[in-house]
Amino acid sequence: MRVMPASEFSLQREVEYGTPEQNESVQRIIEEVRRDGDAALRKFAQQFDGVKIEELRVTQEEIEAAYAQVDESFLTALREAAVNIRRFHEKQMRNSWMDLQADGSILGQAIRPLRRVGLYVPGGKAAYPSSVLMNAIPAQVAGVPEIVMVTPPATAGLEGINPHILVAAAEAGVREIYRVGGAQAVAALAYGTESIPAADKIVGPGNIYVALAKRSVFGAVDIDSIAGPSEIVVLADETADAAYVAADLLSQAEHDEMASAILVTPSRELAEAVRLEVDRQLSELPRRDIAAQSIRDYGAILTVDSLTEGVGVVNRLAPEHLEIIVREPFDYLSRIENAGAIFLGPYSSEPVGDYFAGPNHVLPTNGTARFSSPLNVDDFLKKSSVIYYSKEALLRDGENIITLARHEGLDAHARAIEIRLKKEGDQRG
Amino acid sequence: MRVMPASEFSLQREVEYGTPEQNESVQRIIEEVRRDGDAALRKFAQQFDGVKIEELRVTQEEIEAAYAQVDESFLTALREAAVNIRRFHEKQMRNSWMDLQADGSILGQAIRPLRRVGLYVPGGKAAYPSSVLMNAIPAQVAGVPEIVMVTPPATAGLEGINPHILVAAAEAGVREIYRVGGAQAVAALAYGTESIPAADKIVGPGNIYVALAKRSVFGAVDIDSIAGPSEIVVLADETADAAYVAADLLSQAEHDEMASAILVTPSRELAEAVRLEVDRQLSELPRRDIAAQSIRDYGAILTVDSLTEGVGVVNRLAPEHLEIIVREPFDYLSRIENAGAIFLGPYSSEPVGDYFAGPNHVLPTNGTARFSSPLNVDDFLKKSSVIYYSKEALLRDGENIITLARHEGLDAHARAIEIRLKKEGDQRG
Incomplete structure (x- = not known):
């Protein structure tokens, strides 16, 4: 892992918005779903997923069968995570208000949930039960009456829908689930088919086809932000444990080759110790190929003269995840302007937030923390101004x-x- | 104005996203501004506005001179409107919170203003001082430390910047103003030039070139939603004054040819009276050509069997502006799911909200009230999750x-x- 002065570093990642061929393919799929509805969904399932679909909607029996297939330890952990996520997001809830003026006029703001929200969940190995909770629970807390999930019928060697995904959906209160994926699923949620009524908003991660389809239907429906390559920045001083810092950097690096993991520190000793620890821990990781490329291309240990300079570096990078592992971490909180989630102290390792603590793990990536926020209850509410003039x-x-x-x-x-x-x-x- | 049963009506307006030539032109302009900075801004001012710019930044003397050019009555009205807008938006302000858990952990949400926001203000006849207040004041209430305005140096027969715009900016607390317009102004705000530091967000209306440029730079910076064609729906019963209803419909119709003005009513008498009043009042309007085309193409009087049916029609249309002029207007408030601003009773005419009452006049258009909100203080705040695990x-x-x-x-x-x-x-x- 390279070590260099912060002043010489800049993070440049060119984000790919799809080839012209991919864009055209997505347009064709969307048009066909608008025209042929369910028939198009069945055709594309056969074509792309190699699956002949009878019933688009997942049955209650299938959801119950999924429960029989997951470990007790998984279910326990998932349920505790769901409780924490729900409790945190309930704190974000806002209510309508009305103000009576002295002249008899009333001004206010009516705040209401969206009516119907579609949640896209990728299939196969990228199917993350934690993402189901993180996307569905804020919508549920907002009071969205119809939360619907779409997910591919099968992917890459896996038959049917991952049972962990079905269980996570059920635990998050999602009961309307369709086996449809890709750009065709996005089109169905945006425009509706015979079986799948149109939604008002589409959230959730997906591959490049899903991302392009979401961009394309934006306007007809709302979408969440499209995730770019992600980052962790650790701001640490000499009190930090190098092994903890290295492990946390690698937990971000294993996500994908474009992820960026950066240590910012005024301590030369820590810089050197983390460099060695990253090498040591990297060799033991199952996903070491991905993590090693991420560390090589977008990782760095940046040395600064002071933590104050370090704070400036953090604000310039505007990272998705920021860990502050210094002597008095709370002293720095008010000086952090740009970060999706801020983890304070040695025990607030990034995975604590990814899975369990309660705050959302859908965070602004690629420097957009300058102007964007974690996914939150507001994303599922809409406001109307109210004016009664006397x-x-x-x-x-x-x-x-x-x-x-x-x-x-x-x-x-x-x-x-x-x-x-x-x-x-x-x-x- | 056509009268028809609501069940037979649907509002279809194809929104234009620019020709390929316009898109290419905007891309070229953006690239040139990124490459040549101020020099490109000067070149385009000469080319598009026919103006040789010495100083890009508007001076304090010019702002003072603008005050000398506006009427006392205008200044009084503007200042009272600003007070009302500020007071309403202050009610929207949210604060950071932290929650101490029993185990010593702390979870919270840091809420902070964006650092720098750029406000685009069109030149010439479409220069609306009220829009300056509506865009700048929420940012100011949010605590944005740098609010910067860009506006074309001259347009269509007007020399220099409209003094009403300069005065509105000064009254809203905007002191950093640059004479640059069009796609080049958007590019300057997104990427920065020698004279104009880059912003984190760009808001404000503009022509097709401005809209295309905003779409193009989105991601590098945040943008507000791009306004589509707008609407008013009036839900009225037999207690409504036909002349008031007609006047309110026309106040929306005069905006542009694609605006839509719709009355929904169970009263045949009111329907007929409003139809006659629209014709009568239309003939007196200075902007009657625009209003007449809007009424003809996208206006309608929709008859329903009951106000309950009418509420359903309103929710399907999801109008930007909704007036409810019925016997007990407050009884219907909780049943309105989709509307940007809701005006209750006979005295809450739409222009009351456009100019003066306090709620924002930047509203979700073209049916997007299903999932979007009026411009508000949240649009200028960002959140960071805070996690301290013990x-x-x-x-x-x-x-x-x-x-x-x-x-x-x-x-x-x-x-x-x-x-x-x-x-x-x-x-x-």
Whole structure:
């Protein structure tokens, strides 16, 4: 792992938005689903997944069978995680409010859940039960009445839907599940088919075809942000345990080759010790090929003169995950401007947040923490402004409104007020 | 204005996303600004606006001169509107929170303003001072330290920047203003030039070139939603004043030819009276050509059997603006699922909200109220999750975290926990 002064480093990753062929293929799939509905979904399942689908919807019996296939230890861990995730997201919930003014007017904001949300869950090896919880529970906490899941009928040597995914869905309260994946699943959620009613929003990760399809249907429905390559930055001083730091860097690096794992430290000793630990631990990892490439291409140990300089480096990188393993980690919290999730102290290892603590693991990637937030309950709520103007308020403010409308050349706006002032003023006078 | 049963109506407007030529032109402009910075901005000002720019930044003297050019009545109205807008948006403000758990862990959410926001303001006749307030004040309330405005140096027969725009900016607390417009202004805000530091988010309306440029730079920076054609729906019963309803429909119709103005009513008498009033009032409007085309193409009076049916029609249309002018308007509020702003009763005419009451006039258009919200303070805040796990909590939850990580095949995640359990458990034991 390279060691270098922070001032000489910049993280440059070119993100791929799909080839023209992939884009065209996705457009064709979407159009065909809009035109042929369920028939197109069955055709693509045969074509892409090699599966002949009878029933698109997963049955209650299949969900019960999935429970029989998962370990007790998995179910226990999943349920405790779900409790924590639910409790944390409940703190984010917001309520409608109305304010009565002295003149009898009422202004407010109605806050309501989206009606129907579609959750995409990848199949095969990239099927993560934790992602099912992280995407479904905030929607459930928001009060979304219809949460529906789509997932491929089979992938790469796996027959049927991964039982851990079905169990995670059931634990998160998702009962409407369809065996359909890829761009065709996104199209079905956006436009609806005979079997799958259209949703208002689509969330969840997927491969490049899923990502391109989500971008394409955005506008007809809402989508979550499309995840880019992810990062961990560890800001540490000489009190940090090098083995912990190295393990945490590698837990991010194993995700994929474009992931970036960066240590920022004023301690030369820690820098050297982490460098050695990364090499040592890397050799033992099952996913060492992925992790090694990530560390080589996008990993770095950045030396700084002080933790204050380190904070500046962190804010420039705006990492998805930030660990602060220093003597007084809370002292730095208010100075961190840009980070998706901030892990404080030696025991707050990134996987604690990925799986269990409660905050969401869907986080802004690739520097977008400058302006984006973790997935949260607000993402499943919508607001409407409420305006009730009293007659008294309109008579008082009418001339000001007319003045502003006339200055913008919008005469019909002015007249909508004038017609009322004239009639109501006459009646009053 | 056509009168028809609601069941036979659907609103179909094909939204234009720019010609290939426009898209290519925007790409070229963006690349040139990234490469040549200020020089490109000067070149395009000459080319598109016919203006030779000396200083890009508007001076304090120019802002003061603008104050001398606006009416006292305008300034009074603008200032009162700003007070109302600020007061309403302050109610939306949210604070960071942290929760101490019994095991010593701390979980929370840090909520912070974006650092720098760019506000695009169109030039010429489409320059709306009210839009400056509606876009800048929520950012200011959120605590954004740097709010910067860009606006074309001149447009269509107007020399220099509209003084009403400069005054509105100053009243909203915006002091950093650059005379640059079009796609080049968006590129400057997204990537920065020698004179204009890059922003984290770009908001504000613009022509097709501005909209295409915003779509293109999204990802490098955040953007607000791109406004589509807008709507008003009036849900009214026989107690409504036909002249008021007609005036409100026309105040939306005058915006542009693709705007849609729709009355939904169970009263045949009101339907007929409004139809006559629209014709009568339309003939008096300065912008009657625009309004007439909007009414003809996208306007309608929809008859329903009951207000309950009418509520269903409203929710299907998901209008940007909804007026409810019925006997007990508040009785319907909780049944409205989809609407950007809801105006209740006969005195809450749409222009009251466009200009003055306080809620934002930047609203979800073209049916996106199903999943989008009015521009609000949250749009200028970002959240970071905060996780401080105690040693006790990690020792308790470690095995569950390892179980979940192993089931997802993410071994390095499991090891980051194991290495701590081993060392800390040993020390404890």
